[in-house]
Amino acid sequence: AAVAGCSDDGSSAAASSSPPGLVPFHGARQAGIITDAQDRLAFAAFDVSPGVDRAALRDLLVGWTAAAARMAAGQAVADDEAAPQSPPRDTGEAIGLTAGNLTITFGVGPSLFDDRFGLAARRPAALTEIPAMPRDNLDPQRSHGDLCIQACADDPQVAFHAVRNLRRLAQGTAVLRWFQLGFGRTSTTSDSQDTPRNLMGFKDGTNNIKREDTASLDRFVWVGEGGDQSWMRGGTYAVTRRIRMLLEAWDRDYLLDQENVFGRTKVSGAPLGAAEEFDTVPLTARGKDGELVIGEDAHIRLAAPATNNGVTLLRRGYSYTDGVSQETGQLDAGLFFIAFQRDPRTGFIPVQRRLALSDALNEYIQHTSSAVFAIPPGVRDGRDFWASGLFAT
Numbered sequence: 001a002a003v004a005g006c007s008d009d010g011s012s013a014a015a016s017s018s019p020p021g022l023v024p025f026h027g028a029r030q031a032g033i034i035t036d037a038q039d040r041l042a043f044a045a046f047d048v049s050p051g052v053d054r055a056a057l058r059d060l061l062v063g064w065t066a067a068a069a070r071m072a073a074g075q076a077v078a079d080d081e082a083a084p085q086s087p088p089r090d091t092g093e094a095i096g097l098t099a100g101n102l103t104i105t106f107g108v109g110p111s112l113f114d115d116r117f118g119l120a121a122r123r124p125a126a127l128t129e130i131p132a133m134p135r136d137n138l139d140p141q142r143s144h145g146d147l148c149i150q151a152c153a154d155d156p157q158v159a160f161h162a163v164r165n166l167r168r169l170a171q172g173t174a175v176l177r178w179f180q181l182g183f184g185r186t187s188t189t190s191d192s193q194d195t196p197r198n199l200m201g202f203k204d205g206t207n208n209i210k211r212e213d214t215a216s217l218d219r220f221v222w223v224g225e226g227g228d229q230s231w232m233r234g235g236t237y238a239v240t241r242r243i244r245m246l247l248e249a250w251d252r253d254y255l256l257d258q259e260n261v262f263g264r265t266k267v268s269g270a271p272l273g274a275a276e277e278f279d280t281v282p283l284t285a286r287g288k289d290g291e292l293v294i295g296e297d298a299h300i301r302l303a304a305p306a307t308n309n310g311v312t313l314l315r316r317g318y319s320y321t322d323g324v325s326q327e328t329g330q331l332d333a334g335l336f337f338i339a340f341q342r343d344p345r346t347g348f349i350p351v352q353r354r355l356a357l358s359d360a361l362n363e364y365i366q367h368t369s370s371a372v373f374a375i376p377p378g379v380r381d382g383r384d385f386w387a388s389g390l391f392a393t
């Protein structure tokens, strides 16, 4: 199999010299953050098992990193032909498939910094649990976690294979806490990508930060020199929210109201009061009746940087469906929201607090899970491993 090249940020297979379908694994930043959003997601949170010590945790991360580098390069976790009397070390379902732009992104949750591993002094101030928000209906078993793996690929089997094999390697060291599949990107992370639609039928990702906008990435996404923990410099923080859409109710709502909920036109994606998708959002425009064209409670008003002290987030979420809710008989489907930011205390938390209080979208959604993870900088080369800086003496 081909070997992935190196890039500074793992941003785009197309933008680097790596072969088509391969996103470089090694680099200054982890891939899967500003990488062109792939079509599929497999996201897993793990808890480290009772009794596991710091050395065993470190060994897990060394083994995980080596396996992830191989899978991102389109290789099996191990060559199994050498040991026919042992269980295969690669589960096999990706044999013959291309890497499909697979990226595997690793993070650590706040709970890793309790008294189990002697890491308390290394917890960044920015890595705090997301406080309870109005209207939250969170399932604790689908929330939080010591470690996370985000696998994104254009082939669902490739993304699933990556998480499954890392889980297998964690046997005896860490257990799966929750697992979420996503089937359609709901964001755009580069100017070269078309804006996709979410399950409510609206273009999603229009005003996202794009990888070409390096100034905004440095300002809002990457942890810089000012971070309190040197091991996190060049990293970022991920907030995940499983947001169920009440699609049966949404599908009964009339078009004009749907458009007022977001503040955008459904088909074109243009802001209300503007003509084209990427036109400036006219937040102060008023109609002939003197009313704001984009209402006080419209989602894009309440989420806009202009109404959030200039702050914004890099969104990289996916649509999900988990069948039918046994409680209501209605679709369990929505948005698995993922946002990267340099500090959730100034990023997700204040923005979500505003949305939770007065967003018109609230009538049609429910947040059912929440997690936050520190996403360390990239793995430099074959001798380095995920979060190595955390263990440096």
Ligand SMILES: C=CC1=C(C)c2cc3[nH]c(cc4nc(cc5[nH]c(cc1n2)c(C)c5CCC(=O)O)C(CCC(=O)O)=C4C)c(C)c3C=C
Residues within 6 Å of the ligand: 198, 200, 202, 203, 204, 205, 206, 207, 208, 241, 243, 244, 245, 262, 264, 281, 299, 300, 303, 304, 305, 312, 313, 334, 335, 337, 348, 351, 352, 355, 365
């Ligand atoms: C806390 C942050 C956000 C949550 C949670 C959130 C949920 C959510 N969003 C949509 C659909 C759309 N969001 C759009 C824009 C948008 N959303 C956020 C933040 C959160 N969204 C931001 C920062 C922005 C950009 C605002 C701006 O600068 O204009 C849009 C419009 C298109 C776009 O710009 O992407 C849509 C559509 C859903 C369905 C949802 C929860 C289910």
Ligand SMILES: [Fe+2]
Residues within 6 Å of the ligand: 299, 303
């Ligand atoms: Fe949004």
